[in-house]
Amino acid sequence: MVLDIIGVVVTWIAVAVAAWFLGLWMVKVFQGERTFLHPVLRPAERGAYRLMGIDEKSEQSWVGYTVSMLIVSFVSFLFTYVLLRLQGHLPFNDFGLNPQGFGPVASDLAFNTAVSFTTNTNWQNYTGEQTMSYLSQMLALVVHNFLSAAVGIAIAIALFRGLANKTTKSLGNFYVDVTRATLYVLLPISILGAIILVSQGTIQTIGPYVEAHTLEGAKQLIAVGPFASQEAIKDLGNNGGGPFNANSAHPFENPNGFTNQFELFLELLIPFALVVTFGKWVGRVREGLAIGAAMAILLVAFTVIAAIAEQSGNPALSNAGADQARTATQAAGNMEGKEVRFGPIYSAQFLATTTGTSTGSVNSSHDSMTPVGGLVALVQMQLGEIDPGGIGAGIYFMLVFVVLSVFIAGLMVGRTPEYLGKKIESKEVRLAMLAILIDVFSILGLTAIAVLTKAGQAGPLNSGPHGFSEILYQFSSATANNGSAFAGLTGNTLFYNTTGAAAMWIGRFLEHIPILAMAGALAGKKVVPAGSGTFATDRPLFVGLLIGVVLIVGALTFFPALALGPILEQLQLAAGHLH
Numbered sequence: 001m002v003l004d005i006i007g008v009v010v011t012w013i014a015v016a017v018a019a020w021f022l023g024l025w026m027v028k029v030f031q032g033e034r035t036f037l038h039p040v041l042r043p044a045e046r047g048a049y050r051l052m053g054i055d056e057k058s059e060q061s062w063v064g065y066t067v068s069m070l071i072v073s074f075v076s077f078l079f080t081y082v083l084l085r086l087q088g089h090l091p092f093n094d095f096g097l098n099p100q101g102f103g104p105v106a107s108d109l110a111f112n113t114a115v116s117f118t119t120n121t122n123w124q125n126y127t128g129e130q131t132m133s134y135l136s137q138m139l140a141l142v143v144h145n146f147l148s149a150a151v152g153i154a155i156a157i158a159l160f161r162g163l164a165n166k167t168t169k170s171l172g173n174f175y176v177d178v179t180r181a182t183l184y185v186l187l188p189i190s191i192l193g194a195i196i197l198v199s200q201g202t203i204q205t206i207g208p209y210v211e212a213h214t215l216e217g218a219k220q221l222i223a224v225g226p227f228a229s230q231e232a233i234k235d236l237g238n239n240g241g242g243p244f245n246a247n248s249a250h251p252f253e254n255p256n257g258f259t260n261q262f263e264l265f266l267e268l269l270i271p272f273a274l275v276v277t278f279g280k281w282v283g284r285v286r287e288g289l290a291i292g293a294a295m296a297i298l299l300v301a302f303t304v305i306a307a308i309a310e311q312s313g314n315p316a317l318s319n320a321g322a323d324q325a326r327t328a329t330q331a332a333g334n335m336e337g338k339e340v341r342f343g344p345i346y347s348a349q350f351l352a353t354t355t356g357t358s359t360g361s362v363n364s365s366h367d368s369m370t371p372v373g374g375l376v377a378l379v380q381m382q383l384g385e386i387d388p389g390g391i392g393a394g395i396y397f398m399l400v401f402v403v404l405s406v407f408i409a410g411l412m413v414g415r416t417p418e419y420l421g422k423k424i425e426s427k428e429v430r431l432a433m434l435a436i437l438i439d440v441f442s443i444l445g446l447t448a449i450a451v452l453t454k455a456g457q458a459g460p461l462n463s464g465p466h467g468f469s470e471i472l473y474q475f476s477s478a479t480a481n482n483g484s485a486f487a488g489l490t491g492n493t494l495f496y497n498t499t500g501a502a503a504m505w506i507g508r509f510l511e512h513i514p515i516l517a518m519a520g521a522l523a524g525k526k527v528v529p530a531g532s533g534t535f536a537t538d539r540p541l542f543v544g545l546l547i548g549v550v551l552i553v554g555a556l557t558f559f560p561a562l563a564l565g566p567i568l569e570q571l572q573l574a575a576g577h578l579h
Contacts, residue, residue, distance in 0.1 A: 001311070001332070001345060004343065004345035004346060005345065007257070007261055007346070008303070008307075008345065008346070008349050010261075011261045011264055011265055011349075012268075012296075012300075014265055015265055015268045015269060015272055016272070018265070018269055018273075019268075019269055019270075019272035019273040019275070019276060020273075020276055022185075022269060022270070022273035022276075023272075023273040023274065023275065023276025023277045023279075023280065023288075024276060024277075024280060025184075025185075026153075026185060026273060026274070026277045027277050027280045027281055029180050029181075029184040029185060030157050030172075030177060030180060030181075030277075031281075032056075035184065037184060037188065041183045041184060044183060045179055045180070045183055048179050048183075049175075049176070049179070052175055054173070054175045054176065056173065056176045058173055059168070059170035059171075059172060059173060060170060060171060060172065060173055060174060061169060061170060061171065061520060062158075062162070062169075062171055062516045062517055062519055062520025062523070063520070064174075065158055065171045065172070065173075065174045065516060066512065066513060066516045066517075068174035068175060069151060069154070069155070069174055069509075069512065069516075070509060072147075072151070072174075072175075072178070073118050073119075073148075073151065073508075073509065076118055076143075076144065076147055077114050077115060077118040078114075079140070080113070080114040080117060080118065080140040080141075080144060081110050081111060081114040083135075083136060083139065083140045084104070084105040084110040084113060084114065084136060084140060085104050085105060085107065085110050086104060087102060087103065087104050087105055087132075087133055087135075087136050088101070088102060088103035088104050089104070090135060092135050096134075096206055096207075096208070097133060097134045097135035097138075097206065098133035098134065098135060099134070099207070099208035099209065100133070100208070100209060102130075102131060102132065102133050102136075105126075105131065105132075105136075108494050108497040108498065109125055109126060109492060109497060111497065111498075111501060112125055112497040112498070112500055112501045113125070113126065114140075115501040115504050115505055116241070116483065116500075116501070116504055117140070117141055117144035117145070117148065117239075117241065118144060118148060118508075119148065119481050119504040119505060119507070119508035119509070120144075120148035120149060120151070120152060120237070120238065120239060120358060120390065120391070120393075120481050120508065121358075121360070121477075121478060121481040121482065121483045121504045121507075121508070122145075122234075122239045122240045122241030122360055122483040123241075123360070123477065123478055123483040123485070123491075123500060123504065124241055124242075124245075124483070125491040125492040125496070125497060125500070126492065127245040128241075128242060128243045128244055128245055129223035129225075129243065129244050129245065130223075130245075132243070134206055134225055134226060137225065137226070137227075137230060137243055138226060138230075141230070141241065142229070142230050142233060144239075145230070145233040145234060145237050145239045145241075146182055146186050146187070146190075146233060146237065147178070147182070148237070148239070149181070149186055149233070149236070149237030149238065149239065149270075149391045149392075150177075150178040150179075150181035150182045150186060151178060151392075152238075152390060152391045152392030152393050153177070153178075153181040153185065153270070153274070153391060153392040154174055154177035154178050154181060154392070155392050155393075155396055155512055155515065155516065156274055156278075156392035156393075156395050156396045157172065157177050157181075157277075157392075158171040158172055158174075158177070158516060158519050159171075159395075159396045159399060159515065159516075159518075159519040160277070160278050160281045160282065161281075161519070161523065162518070162519030162520060162521075162522040162523040163282055163399075163419070163420055163422070163519070163522055164281055164282045164283070164420075165523045165524055166524070166525075166526070166527055167524060168523065168524055169520060169523040169524040170523065171516070171519055171520065171523060185270070186233065186236065186237060189232075189236055189266075189269075190229070190232040190233045190236055190237075191232075193231075193232035193233075193235075193236060193262075193266055194228045194229045194231070194232040196262065197228040197231055197232060197259060197262070198228045200255050200256060200258060200259045200262075201251075201252075201255035201256070201259075202227065202228040202231055202252065202253060202254075202255060202259065203224050203225065203227050203228060203252040203253075204226055204227060204228035204229060205224050205225065205226060206225070206226050207224060209221050209222060209223050209224060210222040210224055223244065223252075224252065225243055227243045227244075227252065227253060230242075230243055231253055231254075231263070232266065234359075234361060235263045235264075235266035235267045235359060235361060236266045236267075236269065236270065236391075237270075237391055238267060238270075238271070238357045238358045238359045238390045238391040238393075239359065239360075239361075239483075240354065240358075240359040240360030240361040240362075240482070240483045240484065241360070241483060242361060247361055247362045247363070248260070248263060248350070248361050248362060248363040249339050249362065249363045249364060249365075254363060256341070257341065257342070257346070260341075260342055260346055260350070260363060261346075263361065264349065264350060264353050267353055267354065267357050267359045267361070268353060268357065268388060270391050270392075271295075271357055271388035271389050271390065271391060271394040271395065272292060272295070272296075272388050274391075274392065274394070274395045275288045275289070275291055275292035275295065275388070275395060276288055276289075276292070278291070278395055278399075279291075282420055284420065284538065286538035287420065287537060287538050289538070290537060290538045290539070290542060290543050290546075291395070291398055291399075291402065291546070292388070293540075293543050294387075294398070294543050294546045294547050294550075295386060295387045295388040295389070295394070295398065296387075296388075297543070297547060298356070298386070298387035298547060298550070299352065299353070299356050299387040299388065302352045302356060302376050302379070302380055302387065303348060303349050303352040303353070305372065305376055306348035306349075306351055306352050306369075306372070306373045306376040306377075307344065307345050307348035307349065309334075309348070309369075309370045309372035309373045309376075310333050310334050310338075310344035310345075310347060310348045310369065310370060310373050311332055311333040311344045311345060311348075312333060312334075312370075313332070313333040313334045313370075314334050314336075314370060314573060315573050315574050316572075316573045316574075332344065334368075334369070334370050334373075336365075336368040337364050337365030337366075337367065337368025337369070338364040338365075338368070339363060339364060342363055342364070346363070347363060347364040348373060350362065350363045350364065351364070351366060351369065351373060351376065351377055352376060352377075352380065354482075354484055355376070355377040355378075355380040355381050355385065355480075355482060355484060356380045356385060356387040356388065356389070357385060357388065357389060357390055357391075357394065358385050358389065358390025358391070358393055358394075358480060358481045358482050358483075359390075359482070359483075359484075360477065360482040360483025360484040361484070362484050365487050366473070366484055366485065366486055366487070367470070367485075367486040367487040367488045370570070370573075371466075371469075371566040371567070371569040371570035371573060372566070372570055374469060374473070374486070374565075374566045374569075375562060375566040375567065375570070377473070377484070378469070378472065378473060378476055378558075378562065378565070378566065379554060379558070379562070381476040381477055381479075381480035381482050382439075382443060382476050382480070382554055382557070382558045383550055383551075383553075383554045384397040384398075384400075384401075384436070384439060384480065385397070385480050385481075385482065386398040386401065386550065390481060390482075393481065396515055397435070397511075397515075398546075400432045400435050400436065400515065400518075401432075401546060401549055401550050401553075402419060402537070402546060403419065403424055403428055403429065403432040403518070404429065404432050404433070404549055404553075405542070405545050405546045405549045406418065406419045406424055406535065406537060407424055407429050408545070408549065409535040409542070409545060410424070410535065412535075413535055415534070415535075417535075418528055418530075418534060418535075419537060420527075420537075421527035421528050421529070421530065422522055422525045422526075422527060422528070423525065423528060427521050428518050428521055428522065431514040431515070431517050431518040431521065432514075432518060434514040435511050435514045435515050435518075436553065438506060438507075438510050438511050438514070439479055439480070439507060439511065440557050440558075441506075442475065442478075442479040442502075442503050442506040442507055443472075443475050443476050443479045443503075443558075444557075444558075444561060446475040446479075446499050446502070446503055447471055447472050447474075447475045447561065449499065450471045450474070450475070450495075450496075450499065451468065451471060453495070455493065455494070455495035456471065456495060456496075456499075458490070458493070458495075459471065459474070459489045459490050459491065459493065459495070459496055460488060460489050460490075461488040461489070461490065462488050464569070464572075465564060465565050465566070465568040465569040465572070466488070466565075466569050467488075468564055468565045469486060469565035469566050469569065470486040470488045470489040471489065472561055472562075472565050473485065473486040473489070474486070474489050474491065474496065474500065475499075475500075475503050478500045478501075478503035478504045478507065479503045479504070479506060479507035480507055481504060481507050481508050
């Protein structure tokens with residue numbers, strides 16, 4: 001267990017160091033400064049602008065930026081939907097890109113999948129190795145892994161400009177930001193990450209599935225594919241959709257302990273790097289570090305809570321006399337649904353990281369976690385995934401909470417609230433609250449519909465509080481664009497494919513609109529000199545206030561629903577009930 005804890009801490013330290021340098025790199029990239037990759041990538045960048053008919057020096061208002069984002073996302077959604085529907089009839093299948101001969105994807109499942117990958121959710125109501133051809137994986141899904149991640153980074157950069165701009169209300173150019181995010185950030189790191197994963201045994205081939213002969217003489221078909229390259233961007237871009245149904249519990253995706261921690265490193269890298277980018281962009285690095293500190297404290301706290309719960313095991317089994325202690329031949333704690341290669345500690349860290357970001361990748365079954373472990377996953381998604389959150393989404397949603405925090409602080413000191421010298425007025429506060437309430441409406445509203453309808457009630461395989469948790473998890477994950485699941489819910493139905501797609505669309509695009517509107521409202525605002533009543537937002541006191549606002553808003557909003565699910569289930573287990 002001690003070695004596991006050391007591995008967790010070493011991973012966090014590696015993220016902190018790498019995020020600092022990557023954050024500074026992204027400032028140069030998005031401000032158009034020359035980098036050492038320019039001789040190689042600048043021609044491709046200029047070619048992309050010519051192909052799109054874009055003037056890279058043109059600027060957009062928040063409305064133009066938003067419209068561009070919606071157009072690109074909608075067109076890419078249609079492309080993916082059509083490709084999946086035609087999967088079995090494409091001419092490229094003759095080139096070994098559909099060796100298993102998979103046919104077209106059903107219309108409702110294709111719709112759900114196209115929305116899922118467009119919104120960076122990567123929710124999967126299908127078994128990857130039994131549904132998707134290599135062409136679908138590489139062209140439809142992996143392209144979205146890059147594009148949706150780049151869109152998230154672009155929205156964050158637009159908000160940075162809104163907070164930093166003092167003389168103009170423009171937020172930059174959406175097409176330029178997405179192109180630079182893809183070429184200079186996502187592609188180079190993904191290529192390096194894929195090489196590292198291949199060296200460790202992650203599968204990368206376009207050969208047909210392998211037929212193996214067992215010792216008993218039976219035949220077994222082993223799924224393979226070009227998946228190391230998909231695995232790298234899956235984690236780096238906080239996508240999470242794996243080519244195998246077992247996701248990162250599968251040895252072809254996650255071969256060993258090193259790759260397990262490397263995947264977590266990739267998941268956390270860009271979200272924390274954007275904190276540094278923000279601080280440098282606005283000229284106050286300590287402001288970014290304060291937000292990063294709040295994110296890190298929440299991540300560590302949730303990881304510790306989940307690890308203790310999983311390491312302690314199932315209290316009902318302990319009450320029944322079962323031995324859950326660690327021995328030379330037995331892993332300690334709750335091992336149901338976990339890979340013996342990783343155990344409770346690394347599984348808990350993976351759970352906290354994948355739901356603290358918007359990755360959704362899993363190396364264990366979240367449905368088999370203790371109620372407290374499941375509670376951690378639910379709370380992190382319901383808070384908006386801000387510790388450190390999804391790629392781009394984490395920092396911009398945390399800045400929504402920053403606006404609310406400085407508003408509360410301003411009321412406390414009797415002064416108009418300010419952030420970075422800009423007055424936070426009623427318009428910004430209303431937009432911040434709207435962004436939060438959109439998530440609340442989606443999660444609780446759709447959960448209520450599912451609980452009250454026969455189609456929704458048919459989904460969970462369990463009854464009681466755990467069955468309710470499975471439904472609540474579905475819409476928390478979909479709205480938060482996370483994509484992980486309580487596997488006890490049958491999601492591949494018309495009801496859950498359509499309502500899940502609606503939740504993903506709401507959580508991605510309806511939430512973006514008020515955030516970009518807030519960026520537009522802040523852009524060009526006159527900077528007010530700091531005075532004696534100005535509340536410092538780069539000090540430990542503000543970090544504490546920010547964490548408090550995040551937790552209080554979440555507790556007041558979601559506690560009743562959580563009380564009906566994981567909290568009640570934990571109380572039942574403590575009383576000795578095994579169901």
